[in-house]
Amino acid sequence: MLTTTSIPFLDVRGITDLVREDLDLCWERVLADGRFIGGPEVETFEARFAEYCGTEHCVGVANGTDALELILAALDIGPGDEVIVPANTFVATVEAVCAVGARPRFVDVRADTLEVDPDAVAAAIGPRTAAVMAVHLFGQMVDLDRLVPLVRRHGIALVEDAAQAHGARFGGRRAGSVGVAAAFSFYPGKNLGALGDGGAVVSDDAALVTRIRQLANHGRANQGHHLHELRGRNSRLDTLQAALLTAKLRRLDEDNARRRSLMQRYRERLPVGCVSVAQHPRAESVHHLAVVQVPDRAAATAALDAAGIGWGLHYPVPCHRQPAFAEFAEDRLPVTENAAERILSLPMSPTLTVAQVDRVSDVLSRAAGP
The missing domain is CATH 3.90.1150.10 (Aspartate Aminotransferase, domain 1)
Structure with a gap:
């Protein structure tokens, strides 16, 4: 049951009203074009969001949880692997690890920022560790000065869970531009929120992005609509949400x-x-x-x-x-x-x-x- 508060926890309606005219134009344009999956609006958003994050590539997907899972799957992380995850995060981070068959290894967080403790990560790294989830919680990026050298020294992947960090920086670098790939959610309550579910993966690794795009589109081969090279899934950012996100990205x-x-x-x-x-x-x-x-x-x-x-x-x-x-x-x-x-x-x-x-x-x- 919804209740009315004099000060709402999150003013989704008010945020939407800030760009209402732009959103109305997006709706009219998409409705007139009749292309509700894919199309130029998706390509435009992917290009602009990649540029915003300081990365080369972006793939729009259905939601932030899918974005995390697709990254892990494209990295061939699965049964027999461990992924280090801070216990203080939304369950979606852990769900993605379990979905690919890997084992989450929970670690503690720092008392001041409540984000993953690099010392705890160092202690948890073992022979089965395939990746570390850098969860940029509450809008702040993790301590990359300590985490990046650690993962590089051990040769393991750093995956950014940037669902709460649209536009955040650490040492001048945007969220999404540090790890092998980053997952974003565009759930309506996020800093960059859609009018429904949506997500994206950003990365500088062209081959990884190509694989993620295939996995998210039923495993289709690039050279043929009816040829499916991979066992994929249906996880696509729809045209209307892409157009709305492009409008909201400007502010x-x-x-x-x-x-x-x-x-x-x-x-x-x-x-x-x-x-x-x-x-x-x-x-x-x-x-x-x-x-x-x-x-x-x-x-x-x-x-x-x-x-x-x-x-x-x-x-x-x-x-x-x-x-x-x-x-x-x-x-x-x-x-x-x-x-x-x-x-x-x-x-x-x-x-x-x-x-x-x-x-x-x-x-x-x-x-x-x-």
Whole structure:
């Protein structure tokens, strides 16, 4: 059941209204052309998104989970392989590993950023390790200064899960431009969100991208529509979503800058006990989520509810504690487990106002008490 809040957790309708005229034109153009799968709109978006990410190639796919799975499949990662995954991530990251028959190896995260701990990755690397999932969580890229040399030294693939990091940078490099390939989601709530599901893979590896494109299109051979060289699947970004995403991409940097400004305001106004996730000094976050840790989450959420303020949890049950992945839970991961009891996601959208941030902060200050 949907409820109306005076400050929504995510203002999807307001974000859409920012580009409503452009979206109406996209709909009219696609409807008039009658090509609803493929076509120039998809090619245009792929070219522009690749350029935006600083990569050579882009393949539009059906969703972000498919993007991750297709990368792993194209890398021939499967049974007998292990993929290192931070336990603090959405389950889609783990689902993709399991879908190709590989084994997820869960590791802990850093206490300050709640992103994958390079020391934990180093300790988990073994003879069966085929890849590391670099999950750019909450809008911030992982510590690439430490992670990239590590994977290169061991000769394993770095796959970027950039579903929450559209436009984020680390050391000047965009999310998607560092690993062997990167997966993006365009779920409506993302910084670059479609009006439905959608996803993409970006990479500089032309051969890998060609294989991913084949796998995503029923394994069709490049030279023949009726020849299927691979056992593929149906995972394509549809024409309408591609056109809408191209229109929204034009204002992504502006919207991300607004998010950074709002997050800074949160940091200035939140009470002492409400600690926001830290930002690496070489990272430029796009603040997909405004995540904080609070000492008493029940009291904080009750106060927000009473004030008509939306909130979320990302993520209260870590992946290694999910029943679906219990067989892979080998160790306790104390940082992830402790954070899961304290994390709280506050309202964050480019349409959010400074006054609304102040109101959220004031409500949390009163809930924290003297």
